[in-house]
Amino acid sequence: MPRTCAIILCLLLLAGMALRLGWSMSRGTDIRSLAVLPDQVEYLQAGTNVLTDQGMWFFDDRFGQQIWAGRMPGYPLFVAACKADVRVIRVAQALIDLSTALAIFLIARRWLNERRALLACGLVVFNPLLVYFSGLVLSETLYVAMLAWSLYLVLRQRTVIVGLLLCAAAIHVRPSGIAMPVALAVLAPWIWQHVRPVRAALLLMIIAVGITLVVLAPWAMRNRAILGRTIWLTTNGGITLYDGVRPGATGASDQRFVKAMPELQSMNELQRDDLFQRLNWQAIHADPLRIMNLAAVKTARTWSPVPLSEQFGSNRLYVLVGLGYGVPLFALALWGLIRSELPWRVRLLLIAPAILITLMHALSVGSLRYRLPADPLLAVIAVSARSIGGSRVTASGRLSRA
Secondary structure (H helix, E strand, C coil), X not given: CCHHHHHHHHHHHHHHHHHHHHHHHCCCCCHHHHCCCHHHHHHHHHHHHHHCCCCCCEEECCCCEEECCCCCCHHHHHHHHCCCXXXXXXXXHHHHHXXXXXXXXXXXXXXXXXXXXXXXXXXXXXXXXXXXXXXCCCCHHHHHHHHHHHHHHHCCHHHHHHHHHHHHHHHHCCHHHCCHHHHHHHHHHHHCCCCCHHHHHHHHHHHHHXXXXXXXXXXXXXXXXXHCCCCCCCCCHHHHHHHHHCCCCCCCCCHHHHHHCHHHHHCCHHHHHHHHHHHHHHHHHHCHHHHHHHHHHHHHHHCCCCCCCCCCCCCHHHHHHHHHHHXXXXXXXXXXXXXXXXCHHHHHHHHHHHHHHHHHHHHCCCCHHHHXXXXXXXXXXXXXXXXXXCEEECCCCCEEEC
C-alpha cells in the first residue's frame, strides 16, 4: 500500500473514532436513557446475568416472566465481555465499527484503485446510521462488522472456510442472518479463478449448512436442557412475524397488541411462540393480497433513507442527515449496479446481503435499522460507478488505466 494511501486511511479511521466516541459519550448511561429503545435494556440485563453466572435471560415486563431464549446469545456474551458497562460497550463498538470500514477498504481495494477504496472507506466511516448505532446497546454494530469481514474472507479461496465460520457465528448475533452463510458459499466460487464454480458452489453449500448446524448446536442443546425443546434460533420469531402480518399491521413494529391478549400472561415463552406461529399462518391464508401489499410497504420502510418511526421520524435533523447521506449513496449504488468497474459476479456477491435482508424483512417488519448490514457493501458498489475516478478493472480483477 502506498504511504500516502496508508496515511489517509489512518486519518479516516482516527476521524471516525473521534466522531463515534464524541457521539456515544454524549448519550446517557442510566436505565431511563436506555429504555428509549427497550431492546437495549434486555440486552444489558441478559449480559449482566451471564456475567454474574445466573444464565442468559432477561425479564419481560409485558408477561412478568424470565425469558430464556428470546435473544440469540452472541450479543449478550459481548455485553458480558465488556463487564456490562455501557461506556466500555460503546468504546468497543466504536472500534468494531471502524473495523467494518477497514474491511470495506480491503474489499474495494481488491478490484479498485486506492482512491476508490478510500472513498468506500470514507462512506462507511461517516455513515450517520453506523455512527448512531455504535452508541447503542444493540446488536447492529457487531453484526455489520462480522458480515463485512465474512465477505472479505470468502473472497479468497484459502480463507473461505474461516469466512463461512464467521458468518455462521454471526447468526448468534442476529438470527435474521440464517441464510447468509449459504448465500456466500454459493456465490463466492464464481469470482475465484481456476475453479469449476458449479462444483465448488455445491460443495461449499453443503459445507456451509454443516458449519451452520455445528455452530448453532450448542445453543439448541442449551435451550432443550432449559426449556425442554430444541430451539435453534429464538422464541421471539413468532411474535415478530405476527407483528408484521396481524390485522391492522402497517409494516412497522408495534407490539402493543399484546395488551389486548391477556391469555398471553398464563403462557410460557414456547406456548406464546406456538400461538403466534399459528396466528401468522391464519393471517396469511386469510388475505394473501394484503400480505403482498404489506411486503411492499415493509420493503419501502427498510430502504427509506430517513427514519419513519413516530419516535425519530419527527426529528428534522435526523431526516436531513438521512436524506443528505442516503439519497446520494443509493443513487450511486444503483448507477454502480448498472455501469460499474466491478465484474458482474462481484456486484452480485456484494448486493446479495441486501437482497436477503429485503426478503427477510418483507416477511416480518420493516425499518432502516434492519438494512444496516447492507449499507457498507453498497458503498463499494457506489464508488465503482464509472463516473467516479479514472481506472477500470480487467476481467481478471486487476486494475488497468482507462
